[in-house]
Amino acid sequence: MGVFILNIIASGFVVINLHLILANEAFYWINMITFVVISLVIGFVSAGLMDNMIKSKQLFQKYEQDSTLDYLTQLSNVRQFDEKINHVMDGTIREVTLMLIDIDFFKNINDTYEHDAGDAILKQLAKILKGNTTDGSEAFRNGGEEFSLILLYCSVDEGNYFAEHIRRETEEYDFVIPTGQTVKITISIGVSGCHDGITTSERLFKTADEALYKAKLAGRNRVCIADKD
Numbered sequence: 440m441g442v443f444i445l446n447i448i449a450s451g452f453v454v455i456n457l458h459l460i461l462a463n464e465a466f467y468w469i470n471m472i473t474f475v476v477i478s479l480v481i482g483f484v485s486a487g488l489m490d491n492m493i494k495s496k497q498l499f500q501k502y503e504q505d506s507t508l509d510y511l512t513q514l515s516n517v518r519q520f521d522e523k524i525n526h527v528m529d530g531t532i533r534e535v536t537l538m539l540i541d542i543d544f545f546k547n548i549n550d551t552y553e554h555d556a557g558d559a560i561l562k563q564l565a566k567i568l569k570g571n572t573t574d575g576s577e578a579f580r581n582g583g584e585e586f587s588l589i590l591l592y593c594s595v596d597e598g599n600y601f602a603e604h605i606r607r608e609t610e611e612y613d614f615v616i617p618t619g620q621t622v623k624i625t626i627s628i629g630v631s632g633c634h635d636g637i638t639t640s641e642r643l644f645k646t647a648d649e650a651l652y653k654a655k656l657a658g659r660n661r662v663c664i665a666d667k668d
Contacts (some may be wrong), residue, residue, distance in 0.1 A: 469526040485548035509589040511558060512565035520579040523589055528633075528640040536598030536632040539651045540568070540605075543625045543659040556616035557584075559634050560624060563614050571605055595632035596662060602628045602662045610660065627654040631665035 509516040515523070527535050528581075542548075542564065549557040561584065568578040568586055575591035584589055606626055615620040629651025637643050646665035654663040 475569065484566070509565075511598070512541070512562055512580045514565050514569065514578050514580045514586070516553050516579065517581045520581055520587060520589075523577060523579075524640045524644065527591060528638070528643060532591055533633055534592050534594055535643070536590040536593040536595055536630065538598060538602050538649045539581075539629045539644075539647045540586040540588070540625050541651060541655070542584035543655075545624075545626055548622065552616055552618070552620075552622070556618070558621070560614045560622065564609065564624075564626075567609055567623075569603065569613065571601070571608070593632070595630060595634065598630050598632055599662060599664050602630050606660070606662055625660035627651060627659045628662045629654055629665065630662060635668055636667070 507515060507519045524537070536660070542560070545557065545560075548560060560579075565578070565580065568588065572578050572588070575593070577589050579587045579589070581587050590601065593601070606628055609626050611623065614624060615621055629647045629649065631637065631643055631647035631650055633643070637646060650663045650665040654661045657663065
């Protein structure tokens, strides 16, 4: 009696395991060759299908990850921002601070140096924001030249101090554009947080947006805190 075993592997995984037990040794080689040929045909077809399934799953996982990130800055995107702010405001965390950040006169930068320069500045500002995130905070690109930070376990006063630090760091930073030139930019920031009258994500965003608008009206390159109800 003879035993023949064949494993078919796809993408590093054993997808088929075939065994042949030969009781009649007179037809051993004929049966074994037939078994190998049939097994290889079945194996190659199955392995191809399995390989495609694995690659499709990997592509889906990559797409799912990409759908949560802004392609240019690699910060979390506006979709993730919406999910995060709704999640934290529906939870038990009572100290949540939101910063809305806007680059001052960004259109002028694009008009003067073209969009490649604008993209370079967006990516470098994203690094500044990401470099200033700590446990319990996350940076987002909300679209265009608009960014945001959500800070957990952070009071409005602490958030205001943190925002002023980011504003100063941005003002002092030399942004390098593709031509090799350095460009100076400033940002305006609106800050709001959970306090009496602000218990929903919609209200938190609205008050931070109003504070950002107030910072722009006051001359830009500044931080403004939302008015308390």
